[in-house]
Amino acid sequence: MSSQVVIVGGGVIGSSIAYFLRASDPTVSVTVIERDPSYAKSSSALSAASIRQQFSTPLSIQMSLYGIEFLRNIGELLEVDGNKPEIDLHEGGYLFLATPAGEGILRENHALQKSLGADIDLLSAEALKAKFPWLNVDDLVAGAYGVSGEGWFDGYGLVQALRKKAQALGARYVASDVIGIECDGRKVTHVLASNGERYACDTLVNAAGAWTRTISEMMGINIPVYARRRSIFNVSSPARLTNAPLLIDPTGVYFRPEGKTYITGTSPSADNDPDDLPLDEVDHDLFDEVIWPTLANRVPEFEALRVENCWSGYYEYNVFDHNAIIGYHPDIENCVFANGYSGHGLQQGPATGRGVSELILAGKYTSLDLSSMSWGRVLENRPIVEKNVV
Structure with a gap:
């Protein structure tokens, strides 16, 4: 039986994860629940949409080095039926x-x-x-x-290109709010949506951006991420x-x-x-x-x-250390979090999508190791010190 993955949030993070999951393993069932399919109020569409390598931590630099290669090759990577997306990437520095x-x-x-x-x-x-x-x-x-x-690029164009490619690969997008999450012990079993549907899942991905806390609280998880x-x-x-x-x-x-x-x-x-x-x-x-x-x-x-x-627009702002929280929480064994990018989500989206898909499918990172961004540092009070916070 194929694995069922439900992703809450269809912005650049959620859509990147959906794309990499389906591109890596077409047997995985992927459902993306997105509250605003127009993306009118999404961080992906309203941000300044830029990418840099000028961070002070190695992993952030490496994530953006992969990000720029992905953006440079987006026409080929995300082509659908001969249509190559354009995001007007301008490497102005x-x-x-x-x-x-x-x-x-x-x-x-x-x-x-x-x-x-x-x-x-x-x-x-x-x-x-x-x-x-x-x-x-x-x-x-x-x-x-x-x-x-x-440089900078069209953020709305990027999220649309990822979404369309994920859909072309078989991911299903649902326009709805998540109103509840059912758990059996330490496992999420179903996601309840405002459209009246109840979605079974083997793995839940919280990629809800500025609405991350609402989703986390449904599982009893307190995440230090706020909409700013x-x-x-x-x-x-x-x-x-x-x-x-x-x-x-x-x-x-x-x-x-x-x-x-x-x-x-x-x-x-x-x-x-x-x-x-x-x-x-x-x-x-x-x-x-x-x-x-x-x-x-x-x-x-x-x-x-x-x-x-x-x-x-909203930053999904991680007040703990301004860096993303990526990975499983020890209290919920089948929920992957990808939250709190604090303004870096668009540029770190491709590396996140690749990494989270590896974590779900292989149980570990097989390309770039994102484990330093795990919940461990938050729970053990070991903040990542980024000196170039913008």
Whole structure:
């Protein structure tokens, strides 16, 4: 009898897992329950949709190195009936800037990234000014620039391509809310949906993104993942910046090109970052008080920025250590968690899909070992320290 896998959440994480499961073993029955098939409020569609290798932990770097290869080859990998998906991948690079206070960490991170094969250049303030003449470098000592393998893409296009390929391979998608989970001892047996159906499962995958806690609580699991709102602003400027990358200011404010305009944002302060804020309430004060003054200082030509559009999306924010929790929980023997990506879900989706499918089918990781992201570190209070939190 074929194994039955039920995946809660059909965003990039859930759809990547569904794709890899069916591509690896066509005998596995895969059902994906997605509450919002339009993805109108999904993190996958509303994020800034970017990928970088500039992390400070080896596994995050390795996951994104695999991610960029997957994105580069998406047309062939996710082709359906001769239709090759396009996600408009633009390898414009990340540019992390450092003042004297951050120089040591920047250099340490750069050495690790290079050792793992990431194509990152370390530039002096003078070299930054030569390469990006529009940049104010007065307070800077260095910057790390992704020559290749970093950039941005169409996040909505990625999730649709994964979903369509998973469906073409035989995965079933159900538009419904999960309203209950039935367990027999330490095993999940059925998932109850608002459409009135009761789905039997041998393995449950929690890939519910910003709604992760709700699903986890149905199994009596307390997961340190919360929905945190992030506002994004699409801005125009008379300035036309040459070679503009995705720039990360030392303050945490970022911007990148978006056609002839730019998108920008930053994380709010910890005392102004509550859970589950309404997505239709964009934090305009954050732009007026933090983002715009920072951009006008860093890029003097941005003095005349104008907001053209703005929106908000959810981070599934892991308050424990800002990294994903991937794997089985010791209290529920047949539920795999893939949650808490804290803004890295799109770029880590391919590596997660491959890894979780291996864990389900083979009982272990057979390509990239994701075990350091397991529940063990959370339960034993061993946080992964990521120095490049954006």
